[in-house]
Amino acid sequence: MSIFNEPKIDCHNHIFDPVRFPYRPDTHYRPSGQECGSARLFMQVLDAYGVRHALVVGPNSGYDTDNRCLLDAIAQSGGRFKGIAVVENYCSLETVSALQTQGIVGVAFNPAFLGVAYYTGTALLLKMLSQLGMLLQVQVEKDQLPNLMPLLDGSDVRLLIDHCGRPEPRDGLSNRAFQALLALGRSGRAWVKLSGLSKFSHEAHPHADTWPFIEALVQAFTLDRCVWGSDWPYLRAPERVEYGPQLKLIERLFPNAVDRNKLLWETPRQLLGWASDT
Template sequence: MATAARVASLLLSPPAALPLVRLQRTRPFAHISTKTRLITSASAAAASMASTASKPKIIDSHLHVWASPQEAADKYPYFPGQEPTLPGDVDFLLQCMEEAGVDGALIVQPINHKFDHSLVTSVLKKYPSKFVGCCLANPAEDGSGIKQLENLILKDNYRAVRFNPYLWPSGQQMTNEVGRAMFSKAGELGVPVGFMCMKGLGLHISEIEELCTEFPSTAVLLDHLAFCKPPINDEEKLAFSALLQLSRFPQVYVKFSALFRVSRMPFPYEDLSHSLSQVVSSFGANRVMWGSDFPFVVPECGYKGAKEAVSLIVNRVPLSSSELEWIMGRTALQLFRNQWLS
C-alpha cells in the first residue's frame, strides 16, 4: 500500500525534473568526462601535427647568397672584380623560397666573396634550421686551404665543400697534393665534395675518377648534371656516358640543378626529360637532387619556375611520385643527415 501511495503521489506531482532533462539534451557530450575530452583533443592535435610533419620537405640543393650593396659597403665586401650584377641577398631568397614552398637549402659559397665566408656564415648562424653551408675549397699552394676547410666545417658548421677546378694554380689539377689532402679531409670529416665542371666534364673526369677511387669514403656531388647538355654530337655523347658511368661509385650524387644552364630549350626545359630518366636509371632517384641555382635562375624562369620545371619534366618521363620526392628533398635530407629537421 505504501508503495502504491508513493507512485500515486509521484504521478500527481508537477514534473519539476522535466526542464532539467531538456537542458541535458541540449548538451550532447555532457556524459563524456573532462579527462576523456582532453585526451581526445590531444589526440586530434597530435594527428594534425603528424600530418604536417609527414608532408615531404622540399630542399634546394644548390643556390647562392651574397651581400646587398649596402651590406657590401658596411661589412661584407665583394671580391675585387666579382661584383654581382643580380640581387642575391638573403631577404630576397627567403621571399622567393616562401612563394615557391621550398623548406630549406644548401648555400654554396659564391665566387663574389671568393674565400671570405663571413657573409654566408652569418646567414647560416641566423637561420640554422633553414640553411646548410657548402664552403669553397682554397687550393693555395702553401696548403693553408686545408686548415681553412677544417675550421669552416668544425667551427662554422659547413656541411659540404666545393671544388672549383679553375681556381687551382695554373697547370695543376685537383689531384695535386693539396687537392688530395682536402678531398681526404672532407671524407674524414663526413662532408661531401661538389665538383663544378663548367667547361665540360670531359676535362675533369679522370681527376674525379681518381679521387673517388682513392678516397671512397668521401661523398661526391656533381653540380648541374656535371654541365652535360642533352648530347647532339659524339663529344657530348662521350661526356654524358662518362657521367652515367660515375654511378659505379656508390658515393657519387648528381644535382639536377641550374636546368637553364644545361637545357637547349626555354622553360620548362623539356629536353632534359631523357637525361633525367637515364640519370635516375643509372644512379637511382635517391642519389639525385634538385637545385635552383638562385639567384641566376630568377631572370631565366623565376625561382618558383625552377621548382615547377622538375614536375613538368618528370611527367614526361614518367617517374613515380616517390622518385620525385627523393629528387625534391629526400635525397638531400638523407645525405645531410636531416639537417633541416632540427
C-alpha cells in the first residue's frame, strides 16, 4: 500500500488567514503570499494526500497570543483538527481551561524564536497544563534545551518537542543538547515530532544530513513517542517545500508499513485523543 493511502495525522502545521483574521499590529513577522494558507485550503491539501486529522499549531508570527484564527479553524473542521495555542506566560487557569473546551490540547513555548529567558517564571502555567492533562509543546534549536531543562524538570507536564529539537547537524550526534533530548526521550515523559527538516538541515531535500538524528530519536523515544508533521504552509522556508515529497521521504525512511502506521496514525491518535475509526 502507498503511503498516500495509509491513515495519517499531520502533527505540525499552521493556518495564516490575514484576510479573515488580520495580524496583530505588533507581530514579529507578517506571513504573506505563498506563506499563507486558510483552513479551507489546508483541508483540501489533507484530502489530496489522504491525511485524516491535523494538530494545528498557533504561530508566534502573525497572531502570537491571538488564537481566533486557530479556534475558527478547529471549529470549522468538524472534529478533524485539534490545536496548540500560544498564551500569555501568566494567563489564568480559566483561560487555559476555556481553550481546552474549544479543542486546544496544549500550549506552545518557542525559545527558538523568543529565547529561553522569556519563559522564566512559567512554573505555574506548567502546573496548570499538567492539572488539565494538556501538553507543553517546545521548540528549541541548537544548544538551547539544556538551559531550559531546569524549568522542564520542575514539572510533570507531558512534553512534545518540535522539529527533532532542531539540532546542528555539523555538531554531530554527541552534541550536549541533542544528547539531552535523547535522555528526555528515554525518560518516557516526552514525545518528539519528526518534522521541520528544512529548518536545521544544511542540504536540499531530502535533507540526508538529518537522517542520523532521526534514527537516533526513534531509538531513544521509540515509535510509541514519535509523530510526524508537515510544517505546512512552510513559513520562511529556505527552499520550495512540497507536501507529497515529504510523505515519500517518510516512506523511504520507514519502509515497513507497520512502523509507518505507528508513526503516522496510532501514536498521534492515542496522544491527541482521536478515535480509531475516524
